[in-house]
Amino acid sequence: MRRVDLNCDLGESFGAYTMGMDGEVIRHVSSANVACGFHASDPGVMRMTVRLAKAAGVAIGAHPGFPDLQGFGRRDMGLSPAEARDCVLYQIGALAAFCRAEGLALRHVKPHGALYNMAGKDHELALAVCGAVRDFDPSLVILGLSGGAMLRAAGELGLASAREVFADRAYEEDGSLVARSKPGAMIADEGVAIARVLRMVIEGKVEAITGKTIPVEVDSICVHGDGPKALAFAREIRRALEAEGVEIAPL
Numbered sequence: 463m464r465r466v467d468l469n470c471d472l473g474e475s476f477g478a479y480t481m482g483m484d485g486e487v488i489r490h491v492s493s494a495n496v497a498c499g500f501h502a503s504d505p506g507v508m509r510m511t512v513r514l515a516k517a518a519g520v521a522i523g524a525h526p527g528f529p530d531l532q533g534f535g536r537r538d539m540g541l542s543p544a545e546a547r548d549c550v551l552y553q554i555g556a557l558a559a560f561c562r563a564e565g566l567a568l569r570h571v572k573p574h575g576a577l578y579n580m581a582g583k584d585h586e587l588a589l590a591v592c593g594a595v596r597d598f599d600p601s602l603v604i605l606g607l608s609g610g611a612m613l614r615a616a617g618e619l620g621l622a623s624a625r626e627v628f629a630d631r632a633y634e635e636d637g638s639l640v641a642r643s644k645p646g647a648m649i650a651d652e653g654v655a656i657a658r659v660l661r662m663v664i665e666g667k668v669e670a671i672t673g674k675t676i677p678v679e680v681d682s683i684c685v686h687g688d689g690p691k692a693l694a695f696a697r698e699i700r701r702a703l704e705a706e707g708v709e710i711a712p713l
Contacts, residue, residue: 467682473511498553501527501535521712526553527574550594582610
């Protein structure tokens with residue numbers, strides 16, 4: 463039986479501002495990437511999201527991003543590797559405190575937004591992110607873009623890693639994600655998303671935005687929690703995978 467993780471970025475509300483439908487979406491995934499306060503979230507939201515994951519029996523991962531609340535962590539920043547390492551370590555530690563308070567442990571780390579995309583291509587930045595994870599707990603799994611630099615950096619530092627693909631994002635021919643500023647970057651049609659996920663999991667292939675078929679390897683599938691169809695995507699993708707005999711399980 464094939465086995466794959468279904469993850470979602472959650473806990474991205476802030477103060478009086480609500481982002482996503484965390485309480486509903488979390489029932490359909492196996493892992494939650496919880497925002498740690500830099501690109502989104504606050505202490506109250508972090509605690510609430512950890513409790514939601516505990517109640518749902520969902521594995522928890524830290525979702526550190528650039529210090530950019532206004533830009534939701536989706537703007538490139540020129541941090542040095544040392545600065546990036548400290549930012550990631552700080553955020554992992556913050557979320558781990560809330561997990562410890564609830565009697566839980568972190569399972570993985572997945573960078574957010576621009577940090578994720580930049581570390582997927584920049585080897586020095588990838589080493590900085592992975593170095594922070596190793597500093598905190600070398601047993602944590604690095605969740606990174608299938609074929610990206612972060613997975614290679616994890617291997618160099620002796621860390622476990624998992625290959626991630628995206629249900630709701632388009633791909634470039636080199637396996638990177640199409641920039642959100644470009645037309646067609648986001649996939650809004652549930653049927654298209656489901657078909658792409660099934661092909662990635664079963665065949666190990668996906669169609670790039672140019673029409674070329676490229677290879678991918680899958681350990682985990684991401685559905686963005688802030689998307690308007692996050693709940694429908696998570697629910698229907700899980701149903702489709704299970705109908706094909708694929709087990710949904712945490713990393």
